[in-house]
Amino acid sequence: MPVPAGWNTWDVDTHTGMAHLPSGIRIRFGVPGFPLDGFxxxxxxxxxxxxTVDGSYAEVTVEAGGGRLRLEMAGGPGDVLYVRAEGTAGVVAEIDGWQSDRDTTGWRLDTSVPSRVPDRLEFDGEVDVFLAPAGAPGGAGDAGRVLAERRAAAECTLPRSSGWLGDAAAAATRAVTWNTIYAPDLGRVLTPTSRDFVSARRKGFYGSWALHAWDTFFTGLVASTVDREYAREIFGQILPFADPSGMVPNRVSDDRGATLDRSQPPVGALTVHRAYLASGLSAQTRDRELLSGTFPALLTWHDWWPRARRGPHGLLAWGSDPVEGDAGSGTLDRAKRESGLDDSPMYDEVTYDPATHTMDLADAGLAALHIADAEALADIATVLGETAVAQRLRAEASAARAHADELLWDTETGGYRNLRADGKYDPHVSPTLLYPLLAGIPDAARAAALADRLLRPGTLGGDPPLPSVARDDPGYAATYWRGRIWGPMAFLAIEGLRRYDLTAHVRPLVRALLRLFQTEWDTHSHVRENYPATTGEDVRTFEARSDGLMAWGGLLARLAFAELADARPDGWRFAHPGEPAELANLPLGEGRLAVVAGDRLTVSLEGRMLLDAAPGVVVSGYRRTATEVTGFAHGEGDLLVSPPGPGDPVRVCAPGPFRLATPQQMGDLPSA
Known part of the structure; x- marks a missing residue:
């Protein structure tokens, strides 16, 4: 996370300007006759x-009143700001004190053309602006050169995609970096759910910032494809708000405080572990600090669930604790909100049990997420040397897996179901009933049969796929959590399918979701809170309840990235997606990784080729250390693998394992 210093888009209320910290000076741009904060x-x-993460380069285009404004801004660390503003109906600008009446004396403003209105910054056409403390070198005449250099640097370092992936990497990146703001009351930088969603002045629902639990963890996961340190800070930003019992609150905000009665789905350890795996090609280069900084709070939160949310049949259920002075606490509505699926039809017929403070419904999705949480925490504990904790968590996960499989599998329908307190299976179907695959609950045959059944076109399949409730469910309405397509839900369901290598199911789902993601980005520059489940639906209106710049929408892009490069517990998987594609500048501890799918599949690190494979070859379990490279080649075709040190690539025939070692390791090197 950038330190709160220098120029960046810190101000939650505007895209079209930058603020300086710690001085509090702000400059905003617009077109004549329209509010500067109205975009x-x-x-x-x-x-x-x-x-860029640090604000050293930012570009945005807006329009109002028939005029269009394009801004390029070069800020970042330091005190000097360059801006180029191009407006078809003119340009207006205002310099003032952000958050208070700060004195702007002592700052030098230089513009390429004079303002055409006395005592007001108003320009025709195009203007270059330089703003810095008095005495700082430079001026507006340097803007073109500086902006070109900053843009080139951004293109070299920010994630990049093309071909089948289109501009998905840029879209996912911008949904994170454009949402990074400064919270004056906390004195720190935050990446909230969405700057529009949280800002009252932007027609949002809070004062100036809010964090939501699972939103934050998914935002951190998307950010892990942008910058390792940036992602680490995002993951950690909500954990300090946990209550004394270890519960991470559903939401905390500047004007409404924390939700003391409820949490949100336990996806923290899962997302942290996924980001950790993707941060390097081996344990030696992965971001261990990410694990050590989050593990204590994530473990305490994990242990809170069975203490606080034991529902029917000894299984977990969503709930809400009564809180003195909070009339809405301890109610069914609040228990629904803990699920994160606020108005899902799955909870239309349930009631709230005041004895357990939970729904009278054991939830298959929650059970699976808690098991997956235990597995991820066990792996994290192992890395950190917490052997006893890892053993305890694995034993817990194994027992919970068997218990859930026994009670939640409905033989009559051939699927997992939520279980009512009266022992009857709930009939509603949603992608949460695929989450048991994420937790490894079924055997391989049962998992495949379940996927076949649920992913039929009239249920959870079709195009676009994975609506938040089945299309043949009586509660389906194609609205909000009653049918819209959500990045988090799709991510969890597809990660479960990938656990069982159900590629024939995964690939069409990912392709359809990528098209959905690309259409909204290419047409509207949106990365959405949720996506339409029906063709032609316009979800841009406020009443549609689909924020247009929410980072977790980037999970749909990340699912597609994993078709080329996917960091898994046993090592990286690299595969050709069947169409030309490029994914570049993935941030690893070793440097920037690039994967290109064309006539062949090539993987390179900082320009050095690591793998060169025929299109029919899939590499799994790939690990690279300073002394050896290991992996497994599947499929048909040839594969070239570069050794860990200097030397020519070695040809490997698929299928089979491979291991290349440095000369001092050659003694036990098997034949390739």
Whole structure:
């Protein structure tokens, strides 16, 4: 996370300007006759351009009143800001004190053309602006050169995609970096759910910032494809708000405080572990600090669930604790909100049990997520040397897996179901009933049969796939959690299918979801809170309840990235997606990784080729250390593998394992 210093888009209320910290000076741009803070994803935002994490380069296009404004801004660490503003109906700008009436004396403003209105910054056409403390070198005449250099640097370092992936990497990146703001009351930088969603002045629901639990963890996972340190800070930003019992609150905000009665789905350890695996090619280069910084709080949160949310049949259920002075606490509505699926039809017929403080419904999705959480925490504990904790968690996961499989499998329907307190299976179907695959609950045959059944076109399949409730469910309405397509839900369901290598199911799902993601980005510059489940539905209106710039929408892009490069517990998997594609600048501890699918599949690190494979070859379990490279080649065709040190690539025939070692390791090197 960038330190709160220098120029960046710190101000939650505007895309079209930058603020300086710690001085509090702000400059905003617009077109004549319209509010400087009026541009949101609903009102006038045309295109989000590059935005580096540190604010050293940002680009945005907006329109209002028939005029269009394009801004390039070069800020970042330090005190000097360069801006190029191009407006078809003119350009207006205002410099003031952000958050308070700060004195702007002592700052030097230089513009390429003079303002055409006395005592007001108003320009025709195009203007270059330089703003810095008095005495700082430079001026508006340097703007073109500086902006070109900063843009080139951004293109070299930010994640990049093309071909089948389109501009998905840029879209996912910008949904994170454009949402990074400064929270004055906390004195720190945050990446909230969405700057529009949280800002009251932008027609949002909170004062100026809010964090939600599972939103934050999914945002961190998306950010892990942008910058390791940036992602680490995002993952950690909500954990300090846990209550004394270890519960991570559903939401905390500046004006409404924390939800003391409820949490949100336990996806913290799962997402942290996924980000850790993707941070390097081996344990030696992965971001161990990410694990050590989050593990204590994530473990305490994990242990909170069975203490606080034991529902029917000894299984976990969503709930809400009564809180003195909070009339809404200890109710069914709040228990639904803990699920994160606020108005899902799955909970239409349930009631709240005041004795357990939970729904009277054992939830298959929650049971599976808690098991997956235990597995991820066990792996994290192993890395950190917490052997006893890892053993305890694995034993717990094994017992919970057997218990859930016994009670939640409905033989009559051939699937997992939520279980009512009266012992009857709930009939509602949603992608959460695929989560048991994420937890490894069924055997391989049962998993495949379940996927066949649930992914039929009239149920959870079709195009676009994975609506938040089955299309043949009586509660389906194609709205919000009653049918819209959500990145988190799709991610968890597809990760479960990948656990069982159900590629024939995964690939069409990922392709359809990528098209959905790309259409919204290419057409509207949106990365959505949720996506339409029916063709032609416009979800841009406020009433549609689909924020237009929410980072977790980038999970749909990340699912597609994993078709080329996927960091798994046993090592990396690299595969050709069947169409030309490129994914570059993935941030690893070793450097920037690039994967290109063309006539062949090539994987390179900082420009050095690691793998060169025929299109029919899939590499799994790939690990690379300073002394050896190991993996397994599947499929048909040839594979070239570069050794860990200097030397020519070695040809390997698929299928089979491979291991290349440095000369001092050659003694036990098997034949390839």
């Amino acid at each position: 949101t994803w609903r009102d006038g935002l045309v295109r989000l351009g590059h935005h």
